Amino acid sequence: MRAVLAAVRSGARGIAWFVRGVLGEDAYDKYVAHHAATHGGAEAGACGIGEPVMTEREFWRDQTDRQQKNPQNRCC
Amino acid sequence: MSTTSGSQKDATGDSTGLDLIPDRLPVAVAEEVLEAERRNWTPAKIALWAGISLVGAVSWVMLAVVRGETVNAAWFVFAAVATYLIAYRFYSRFIEKHLLRPDDRRATPAEYKADGKDYAVTDRRVLFGHHFAAIAGAGPLVGPVLAAQMGYLPGTIWIIVGVILAGAVQDYLILFFSMRRGGRSLGQMARDELGVIGGTAALVATLVIMVIIVAILALVVVNALAESPWGVFSVSMTIPIALLMGVYLRFFRPGKVTEVSIIGFVLLIAAIIGGGMIAGTEWGAAFFHLDKVTIAWGIIIYGFIAAILPVWLLLAPRDYLSTFMKIGTILMLAVAIVIVRPEITVPAVSEFAATGGPVVSGSLFPFLFVTIACGALSGFHALIASGTTPKLVQKERQTRFIGYGGMLMESFVAIMALVAALSIDRGIYFAMNSPVALTGGTVEGAVAFVNSLGLTGVNLTPDMLTQTAQNVGEESIVSRTGGAPTLSVGLAHIMQQVAGGTGMMAFWYHFAIMFEALFILTAVDAGTRVARFMLQDSLGNFFPKFKDTSWRTGAWLATAVMVGAWGAVLLMGVTDPLGGINTLFPLFGIANQLLAAIALAVCMAIVAKRGNFRYLWIVALPLAFAAVVTIYASFLKIFSTVPAVGYFAQNRAFSEALAAGETSFGAAPTVQAMEAVVRNTMVQGLLSILFVTLAIIVIVTAIVATWKAYRSGSNTTDEDAAVQSRIFGPAAFVPTRAEKELEVQWDAQAAELKAALPPKPARSGR
Numbered sequence: 001m002r003a004v005l006a007a008v009r010s011g012a013r014g015i016a017w018f019v020r021g022v023l024g025e026d027a028y029d030k031y032v033a034h035h036a037a038t039h040g041g042a043e044a045g046a047c048g049i050g051e052p053v054m055t056e057r058e059f060w061r062d063q064t065d066r067q068q069k070n071p072q073n074r075c076c
Numbered sequence: 077m078s079t080t081s082g083s084q085k086d087a088t089g090d091s092t093g094l095d096l097i098p099d100r101l102p103v104a105v106a107e108e109v110l111e112a113e114r115r116n117w118t119p120a121k122i123a124l125w126a127g128i129s130l131v132g133a134v135s136w137v138m139l140a141v142v143r144g145e146t147v148n149a150a151w152f153v154f155a156a157v158a159t160y161l162i163a164y165r166f167y168s169r170f171i172e173k174h175l176l177r178p179d180d181r182r183a184t185p186a187e188y189k190a191d192g193k194d195y196a197v198t199d200r201r202v203l204f205g206h207h208f209a210a211i212a213g214a215g216p217l218v219g220p221v222l223a224a225q226m227g228y229l230p231g232t233i234w235i236i237v238g239v240i241l242a243g244a245v246q247d248y249l250i251l252f253f254s255m256r257r258g259g260r261s262l263g264q265m266a267r268d269e270l271g272v273i274g275g276t277a278a279l280v281a282t283l284v285i286m287v288i289i290v291a292i293l294a295l296v297v298v299n300a301l302a303e304s305p306w307g308v309f310s311v312s313m314t315i316p317i318a319l320l321m322g323v324y325l326r327f328f329r330p331g332k333v334t335e336v337s338i339i340g341f342v343l344l345i346a347a348i349i350g351g352g353m354i355a356g357t358e359w360g361a362a363f364f365h366l367d368k369v370t371i372a373w374g375i376i377i378y379g380f381i382a383a384i385l386p387v388w389l390l391l392a393p394r395d396y397l398s399t400f401m402k403i404g405t406i407l408m409l410a411v412a413i414v415i416v417r418p419e420i421t422v423p424a425v426s427e428f429a430a431t432g433g434p435v436v437s438g439s440l441f442p443f444l445f446v447t448i449a450c451g452a453l454s455g456f457h458a459l460i461a462s463g464t465t466p467k468l469v470q471k472e473r474q475t476r477f478i479g480y481g482g483m484l485m486e487s488f489v490a491i492m493a494l495v496a497a498l499s500i501d502r503g504i505y506f507a508m509n510s511p512v513a514l515t516g517g518t519v520e521g522a523v524a525f526v527n528s529l530g531l532t533g534v535n536l537t538p539d540m541l542t543q544t545a546q547n548v549g550e551e552s553i554v555s556r557t558g559g560a561p562t563l564s565v566g567l568a569h570i571m572q573q574v575a576g577g578t579g580m581m582a583f584w585y586h587f588a589i590m591f592e593a594l595f596i597l598t599a600v601d602a603g604t605r606v607a608r609f610m611l612q613d614s615l616g617n618f619f620p621k622f623k624d625t626s627w628r629t630g631a632w633l634a635t636a637v638m639v640g641a642w643g644a645v646l647l648m649g650v651t652d653p654l655g656g657i658n659t660l661f662p663l664f665g666i667a668n669q670l671l672a673a674i675a676l677a678v679c680m681a682i683v684a685k686r687g688n689f690r691y692l693w694i695v696a697l698p699l700a701f702a703a704v705v706t707i708y709a710s711f712l713k714i715f716s717t718v719p720a721v722g723y724f725a726q727n728r729a730f731s732e733a734l735a736a737g738e739t740s741f742g743a744a745p746t747v748q749a750m751e752a753v754v755r756n757t758m759v760q761g762l763l764s765i766l767f768v769t770l771a772i773i774v775i776v777t778a779i780v781a782t783w784k785a786y787r788s789g790s791n792t793t794d795e796d797a798a799v800q801s802r803i804f805g806p807a808a809f810v811p812t813r814a815e816k817e818l819e820v821q822w823d824a825q826a827a828e829l830k831a832a833l834p835p836k837p838a839r840s841g842r
Contacts, residue, residue, distance in 0.1 A: 016334075021202030022209060022403065023396055025333035027193075034192030060330040064388035066193065069625060071387075071605035073459045074395070074598050076215035076289055076450055076668070 028059050092798045094181035101821055103801045104180030104471070105814045113812050114169075125165070132158030139424070140229060146419040147228070149495045153413060156236055156491045160484045163240040168480040171245065174691045175683065176252050178472035183801040185258045186468050195259070198468040200477060201809060207465045207482045209399040211247070211457045212406070213595040215450025215668070216486055218296055218559035220494035221566075222661060223447045224505065225435040227426035228498050230444050235494065238445075238452030239487035242698035246672055247457050248479035249679040249695065254462035255469055256795040262462045262675060263610075266774070268794045269681040274777030278674050281770035282459070283610050285667040287638065288763065289456065290603040291645035292664040293596045294379070295656055298371045298646070299558035300589050305364035306549055308371070310344075310351035310586055311593040312364075314394070315378070317343045321393035336393065337400040344397070348586050352549060372650045375600070376643035382597075383604040383635045391601050398598045405591050409492050409567060416573045418499035427531060434510035434529075435557075437658060437720040442709040446665030451490025453702060455671025457483065459606075473807035481809075496566030497559075503527075503536030504544055504553070508562050511655020512555045513743030522554040549582030557657040564588035600642075607638040648756050653749040654726075654742075659756070662713060663763060666706050670771040673702040677778030684785035686793055692782070703775055710768035714761060723761035730754045 020026050035053045054062060096102050135155035139147060172178060189195040198206070223231040254260055260268075263282060267275030301307045320343075321336045329335065354360035366374070382390050432438040436447050450456070461479060469475060497505065506529065507515065507522040515522040519538045526536045545553045548568055553561065568584035576583065609625060611634045616623030622630045649656030676699035683695055716722030719729045719742075730753045733741035744750040784790070804822050806815040 018202060018205065020334055021199060022205035023333045023337060023399060024206070025331065027196075028331050030196050031192040034190055034196065038190075038192075057330045060325065061388070063193065064326075064386070064392055067392065068387045070194075071391075071602060071609060072210075072464050073286075073456070073606045074213060074398075074595075074602040075211045075454070075456050075460055076213045076293055076599055 027063060028056050031059055092179070092182070094179065094798055094800055096181055098800050098802055101804065101825060102818060103804050104473075105812070105818055109814050110812065113814060125162075128158050128161050132162065139232060143424070146421050147424075148417055148419055149413055149499065150417045152228075152232060152491055152495050153410075155232070156488055159236050159240070160488065163244075164481060164484060167240060168244070168248065168476050171248065171480075171694055172473070172476050175688060175694050176249070176475075178252065178475065179798075180471050180473050180804075180807075181801055182472055183799040183803075184255055184469045184472060185466060185796075186470060187801055187803060188799040189258060189467075194464075195467045197470045197803065200470060200474040200805060200807075203465065203468050203470075203474070204478050204482055204809070205403065206468070207460070207478050208485050209402055210460045210464065211454070211482060212402060212486045212489055213450070213599055214293060214296060214560070214592050215454060215456075216490035217493045217563050217592060219448040219450055219665065220490050221497040221559035221562045222435050222509065222657075223444055224422065224494060224497045225426065225433050225509070226429045226440055226444060227423050228420060228494065229424040230429060230440055231448055231494050232491065234444055234448055235452045235487055235490045238448075239483060242672070242676075242701060243451075243453040243457075243487065244480045244483035245694065245698055246453065246455075246675055246679070247461050247483040248476060250458045250675055251461040251466055251469075251479035252472075252475045253679065253682050255466035255472065255475060256793075258796045259467040260462065262458045262678065265462065265682070265794075266674065266678050269678050269685070270774065270777040270781055274677075274774050274781075277770045277773040277777070278678070279610070279614070281670065281674060281767070281774065283607060283614075284763075284766060284770070285455070285671050286603050286607045286610075287641045288645060288663055288667045290379075290600050290607070291642040291649065292660050294372070294375050294600055294642065294646045295649040295660060296558040296560050297375065297593050297596050298368050298650055299556065299657060300560040300564075300593065301366070301371050302368040303365060303552070304355075304550055304589075305361045306351040306355035306582075306586055307589050307593075308364040308366055309354050309360070310347045310590050311597075313347035313351070314344065314397070314590070314594055314597070315390075317347065318390050318394040318397060321397065322389040325393060326388050333396055337396045340393065340397045341400060341404075344401070344590065345587075348583060348590055351586060352582060355549065368650045369647070372643075372646050375597075376639060376646065378597070379600050379604050379643070380635060380639045382601040383608060383639065384632060391598075391605070394594070394598050394601065398594050401591050401594055405587075406489055406492070409496070409570070410488075412570050412574045413492055413495055416570050418495070418570060420495070420498045421533060422498045422502055423532070427529075432720065434506060434514055434525075435658065436661070438662075438709075438712060438716075442705045442712070443662065445705040446662055446669055446709045448490065449665040449668035449672075451487050451493075453669060453672050453698065454486075455668050455673070455675055458671065458675035470803065470805040471801070471807065474805065477808045493563055496570060497562050498566075500562070500566050500569055501536075501540065502531060503534045504540060504565070505562060506531070506534075507536060507541055508553050508556050508565070509559075510555060511557055511658055511743075513653065513655050515555045517552075517555050519552070519554060547578055547581040548585035550585070555655075557655060559657075560589060560592045563592070604635065604638050604642070608634045611638060645759075648759060651752060652756050653744040653753055654756075659723075659760060662709065663760060663767075666709050666713070666764070667767060669702050669706040670767050673699060673706060673771055674774045676702060677775050681778045681781040681785070682793075684782035685790050687785070687789065687791040689786060699775075699778075703771070706771065707768055710764050713764045714768070723757045723764060727754055727757035727761065730757070 032053060096104060096106060131154050135151045138151040139155055186195050186197045220231055263279050266278035301311060317340055321340045324336050429440045436443055503526050506526045510525060515525050519541045522541060523536050523538050541553060548565060564585045567588040568581045571584040572578055572581045612622045612625055612630060621627060649660045652659055676695055680695045680699055683692055712721055713723055717725050719726040730741055730750050734750050739747050741750050744753050804818060806819060811819060
């Protein structure tokens with residue numbers, strides 16, 4: 001019973017991960033991870049090394065602004 | 077051949093200076109290990125592939141050879157899936173091994189250009205879903221419905237064989253070549269490979285083709301919503317729902333995409349249910365009962381506003397909603413078809429295959445191959461496969477799963493659409509899909525017309541039409557051309573057997589209409605924006621100010637031009653006395669296949685430049701087919717003397733009738749309608765000439781480039797320089813044993829590094 005429950009839980013987690021990824025909800029997490037890896041972490045940015053990390057709100061605004069400048073086609 | 081294969085080694089072999097183990101762990105499983113795994117035919121593996129082959133063979137026999145009264149839909153699903161699996165395992169692997177030769181020691185643009193935004197390494201399974209959602213739209217749902225006129229077999233064979241040898245090959249190659257060029261677009265690659273003339277022709281062709289495709293997609297929506305208060309209400313509601321979602325994401329909870337998509341989905345369902353109630357009231361039925369011309373103007377105005385509004389307000393949320401609906405509904409339909417397994421009574425090859433019929437004019441060859449474009453071979457995909465996807469691929473080998481595999485998935489959608497259209501009564505099918513010019517738009521007219529066709533096993537009664545219309549909550553289903561209503565009736569017919577019974581048919585019908593309209597309106601919006609940028613970019617060569625895309629006057633002007641262009645074609649289709657879909661849909665298919673020919677021509681030039689002539693046929697074969705089909709179809713549309721097929725023949729017939737002083741001719745009851753036919757056929761004919769000329773220029777320049785490469789023994793490439801990769805990822809959906817072992821080591825290393833770091837501070841971005 002417990003095993004079944006665990007399997008269901010991990011299955012549900014897998015689906016949630018997939019849906020998040022396909023819809024692009026993980027974009028901010030990916031950005032933060034990238035920033036941490038290349039600019040030496042969020043706090044380092046504030047110390048003047050590289051560009052500061054964007055807040056979540058700033059990031060999503062920036063993302064739609066980029067889409068505005070570089071629209072992507074959707075197929076028929 | 078020894079010289080070419082020798083030079084190939086230099087191009088992709090070990091002169092690249094890339095390491096398999098740049099740091100602590102290998103970034104790829106060694107080629108020898110992978111090859112050994114592939115060659116290791118264990119009894120279980122042999123049994124599996126023998127089983128798949130057997131299922132495929134039996135299914136094809138059931139479809140193509142056994143001639144019973146009916147054929148079960150399950151055979152379509154089995155034949156398709158078994159064939160896809162074999163093609164993926166063997167043919168796409170063959171292309172990978174001999175033509176593309178991906179190298180996982182090489183970093184992808186997502187790795188070496190990583191910026192955490194546009195270029196970002198993405199899990200292959202997520203990217204598969206992402207890519208699929210971007211390529212699949214209303215196209216694979218509509219074409220197969222119209223082609224069902226010819227019987228079930230021609231469409232099924234073309235969808236399955238076409239995708240394997242043409243459509244999936246194109247998507248895979250373009251994705252791979254664009255990835256090797258830092259995510260360059262098709263237009264840029266055309267210019268690089270084909271020179272200024274070929275490149276410019278490709279660019280102009282792409283722009284014109286986009287206009288036609290947007291116009292005809294919009295025409296499908298207009299035809300689905302005309303005289304349907306329920307449909308008009310629920311589809312209009314998608315606009316405030318998207319606006320609400322946009323505002324929610326912008327100001328209230330940024331980034332909560334899944335959450336807002338679920339909210340949007342619930343509101344959509346409410347809009348469908350509410351639409352039924354409102355269409356049931358007298359004022360609702362009167363207020364939302366709109367004719368085609370009004371709806372067409374509505375979509376034109378919507379298209380303009382949507383394309384100038386900020387992306388966050390309308391396009392982005394609509395896109396989330398459309399992705400969510402797309403994947404959900406397609407999964408639902410697949411499950412439903414497997415559960416219900418409808419019996420199909422349509423003949424394998426119908427009476428209309430040789431001569432054409434009321435839905436599609438012209439013979440099977442070439443018109444089957446332009447009627448079903450998306451699902452078998454779709455040039456539009458080349459724009460997606462050279463757009464976002466190549467910038468997100470994690471490892472080079474994954475392009476096979478994403479490019480080739482993603483297109484197989486779309487082909488499967490086309491098969492399901494075909495099954496849904498085939499599962500409805502044949503008499504109803506023809507009553508719905510024959511133009512008003514033939515049915516008169518009335519139940520009696522439709523019954524008389526369909527029964528006069530003399531189709532075996534078809535005996536349509538007025539009762540069948542009124543009953544079906546009532547079941548799906550529509551006033552009438554006569555002459556609801558465009559494919560979407562037919563598919564919706566088919567889907568409602570299948571879904572009501574799973575959930576709800578006939579009482580739920582109206583809901584399912586409008587659910588399907590909504591789902592198609594949602595994709596199409598997203599494509600209209602995105603297509604207008606992309607076309608506007610292309611136009612501004614081209615105008616910028618003459619008037620530099622246009623290059624500045626944030627210059628508002630220029631943006632509005634360019635948007636107005638593009639909307640005006642597709643709007644004019646849309647209005648022409650809507651008011652066409654001959655019935656817009658059957659005259660314009662061939663243009664849609666031809667346009668899409670010409671774009672495919674252009675994309676494949678670019679691929680051929682690239683392969684030739686790499687000096688790989690031995691396997692050039694992998695590209696040349698689908699290119700030759702697409703070129704022959706589209707050029708032949710265009711020539712028939714231009715030169716045929718049969719008025720139903722040739723635009724200019726039709727034009728001449730109506731001009732002569734007008735000159736003779738007649739006041740009605742054929743399907744046109746008035747002089748005005750006759751003049752409209754003369755005007756429309758002239759525009760359609762000129763568009764055909766334009767398309768075919770541009771495509772011939774591109775193909776000829778590609779052949780010249782290929783010939784030059786052959787003569788000079790070329791072995792060069794415009795690829796970006798190879799960069800060492802430092803990450804690992806399995807190639808396909810399921811990792812192989814060796815890949816899994818390596819993945820475990822990488823995971824362990826990641827965990828180790830994480831443990832070595834100081835604990836992460838609380839996220840600052842709040």
